[in-house]
Amino acid sequence: MLVHDFHELxxxxxxxxxxxxxxxxxxxxxxxxxxxxMASWFTIWYFGKSWVPFLIGVAMFTVxxxxxxxxxxxxxxxxxxxxxxxxxxxxxxxxxxxxxxxYKVVPLMKSLCAKHNIKYECKxxxxxxxxxxxxxxxxxxxxxxxYYQD
Numbered sequence: 001m002l003v004h005d006f007h008e009l010x011x012x013x014x015x016x017x018x019x020x021x022x023x024x025x026x027x028x029x030x031x032x033x034x035x036x037x038m039a040s041w042f043t044i045w046y047f048g049k050s051w052v053p054f055l056i057g058v059a060m061f062t063v064x065x066x067x068x069x070x071x072x073x074x075x076x077x078x079x080x081x082x083x084x085x086x087x088x089x090x091x092x093x094x095x096x097x098x099x100x101x102x103y104k105v106v107p108l109m110k111s112l113c114a115k116h117n118i119k120y121e122c123k124x125x126x127x128x129x130x131x132x133x134x135x136x137x138x139x140x141x142x143x144x145x146x147y148y149q150d
Contacts, residue, residue: 002116006093009108013094018101025100029083070121072128074103081125089120 013019072078072086084099085091089109091102113120123131 018104019097021098070123073124078125
């Protein structure tokens with residue numbers, strides 16, 4: 001049964017010590033978020049209230065918030081750019097696990113998904129960006145039609 005297997009997987013992950021936090025990693029991620037926040041405020045200050053900061057915000061924010069059904073390919077750049085949230089499947093199944101341990105659970109999740117015939121989807125970064133833009137475009141059409149329908 002899937003629930004039983006997932007419970008066993010969680011116990012295995014806990015025994016491996018992957019749910020323990022790392023103070024240096026937390027400090028690094030906090031500094032990373034702080035610097036991005038400062039960069040966004042600087043962008044707004046420099047450009048004013050134009051579309052440029054909005055589009056920059058959408059491009060960076062939507063990848064981590066809206067791609068909850070698949071992972072983005074693992075690489076040093078992708079890990080850094082997404083703050084290790086390119087492992088969305090693992091992030092949603094183990095929300096208390098420190099981000100730098102997600103890659104260690106990937107093989108376990110892949111085998112669990114294969115055992116239960118569940119698709120484990122992992123896309124390249126640009127393909128994930130394209131999916132997000134396509135999804136936003138479709139949602140925008142629905143809302144636009146609902147709002148401006150005569």
